[in-house]
Amino acid sequence: MPDWNHLRAFLATAETGSLSAAARELGLTQPTLSRQVSALEAELGIMLFERVGRNLELTQAGTELLEHTREMGDAANRVSLSATGQSQSIDGEVRITASDVFAANVLPKALKKIREAAPNLYVDVVAANDIQDLMRREADIAIRHVRPDQPDLIAKLVDEPKAYFYASESYIQRKGMPQSKQDLLDHEFISFGNLDEMIGFLEPIGVPVTTKNFVIGSANGLVAWRLCQEGFGISIMGEEIAQSETGMVRLLPDDPPVVFPMWLVAHRELHSSRRIRLVFDILSDFLSGQDVDCRKK
Numbered sequence: 001m002p003d004w005n006h007l008r009a010f011l012a013t014a015e016t017g018s019l020s021a022a023a024r025e026l027g028l029t030q031p032t033l034s035r036q037v038s039a040l041e042a043e044l045g046i047m048l049f050e051r052v053g054r055n056l057e058l059t060q061a062g063t064e065l066l067e068h069t070r071e072m073g074d075a076a077n078r079v080s081l082s083a084t085g086q087s088q089s090i091d092g093e094v095r096i097t098a099s100d101v102f103a104a105n106v107l108p109k110a111l112k113k114i115r116e117a118a119p120n121l122y123v124d125v126v127a128a129n130d131i132q133d134l135m136r137r138e139a140d141i142a143i144r145h146v147r148p149d150q151p152d153l154i155a156k157l158v159d160e161p162k163a164y165f166y167a168s169e170s171y172i173q174r175k176g177m178p179q180s181k182q183d184l185l186d187h188e189f190i191s192f193g194n195l196d197e198m199i200g201f202l203e204p205i206g207v208p209v210t211t212k213n214f215v216i217g218s219a220n221g222l223v224a225w226r227l228c229q230e231g232f233g234i235s236i237m238g239e240e241i242a243q244s245e246t247g248m249v250r251l252l253p254d255d256p257p258v259v260f261p262m263w264l265v266a267h268r269e270l271h272s273s274r275r276i277r278l279v280f281d282i283l284s285d286f287l288s289g290q291d292v293d294c295r296k297k
Helices: 004-016 018-027 030-046 062-084 100-105 107-116 169-176 196-203 222-231 240-243 272-287 291-296
Strands: 048-052 055-058 093-099 121-127 141-144 153-159 162-168 189-192 212-216 235-238 246-252 262-267
Touching: 004 018, 004 030, 004 048, 018 030, 055 062, 093 272, 100 107, 100 121, 100 222, 107 121, 107 272, 121 272, 153 272, 162 169, 162 240, 169 196, 169 246, 189 196, 189 222, 189 235, 196 212, 212 222, 222 235, 222 246, 235 240, 262 272
Parallel strands: 093 121, 093 141, 189 212
Antiparallel strands: 048 055, 141 262, 153 262, 162 235, 162 246
């Protein structure tokens, strides 16, 4: 079993992208951290990093090891919290940002777990479809469908939900049931947010609709989904949310779903703030399906 200090040095280097940043994060000198990473490579008999210009890049072996090391780090943190009882003494504020639809329909189940673990913690839910800036601390944790590229942000892929086209029973009675994606071109759609961006999203998946197909819409996802429920047109929606609603019909059931990644993102203060780390870990377990009981409630 490799030395945990060596693994921790590797994890910090992989996530920060440089020995100097990793050393600052762990409170070590750069030569000490470099020796720990080299010792891990020697213990495992593999090369974990290669230098490209001034940057360090993970090798294939390093990439494979990173996922397992992150899991070990998460587990070690949870054990520490449990053993010392620190989770009950955590207080202060944590701001979580997610889309309005997700914040209203999915997030509350995870928030129950957060309340149980840290009853003195205040959680501010920022329901916004635009991307809140974690670098400017507009939020502490974000749930996004696009991985950020800022080096000071930590991103973890926690799920890849499926989405389908849906319409209400009243709409199907009025306009008929489409049998193919080509049939969708003769139907009415509801837009979420920017209309041009939505058309640009639908075209590559074989639904080349135009502005004429969109009869109504809203920048607010909750409003747009409600319009779909009321029979104004067709909308794309995550399977978990749509299945919880009565009177909604999934269209083209034999077609493959639209799969979109779900990233859990936090600032690197995650490593030094117990309250942010606790909330991040609970959300990670919930969104990745590890907390099965929580998702069923």
